[in-house]
Amino acid sequence: MPTIVVDVMPKAELLDPQGKAVTGTLSRLGHGAFTEVRIGKRFELTVEGEVTEELLAQARQVADEILSNSVIEDVVGIEVAE
């Protein structure tokens, strides 16, 4: 079954406290090579049958209006997997 993957990340200009905490932890554990960590969400939407243009448009709308909060988050990717 095809899956539409939607990636949502906190906006670049906003602090990401969860990511900051992980950055600090990695640094303390000797993984300072990773200078910044930001944490977002990955949604996998399963679709029955074919992924049509209309369905992709619907997924885009759902991503913008329901899956993400446009005040603090950006939809950074929508792609079809499988």
Add this chain to the structure above:
Amino acid sequence: MPTIVVDVMPKAELLDPQGKAVTGTLSRLGHGAFTEVRIGKRFELTVEGEVTEELLAQARQVADEILSNSVIEDVVGIEVAE
């Protein structure tokens, strides 16, 4: 600056209550075309300089041991962006 993207999803055999709730909401809002929603995490690890093979191996280790909980989650993707 290059970014290593790590995708973590709840294991397929486990319930994902958050995803189930979103599936129900989408269905009620007329988006029943999306029959299942699963919600995972997307980590963006920023790296200074080049992404070497060693750094990628280190990212894989960090993804497996720190960023994901292997009891309930799978690392489904590690890739270099930009």
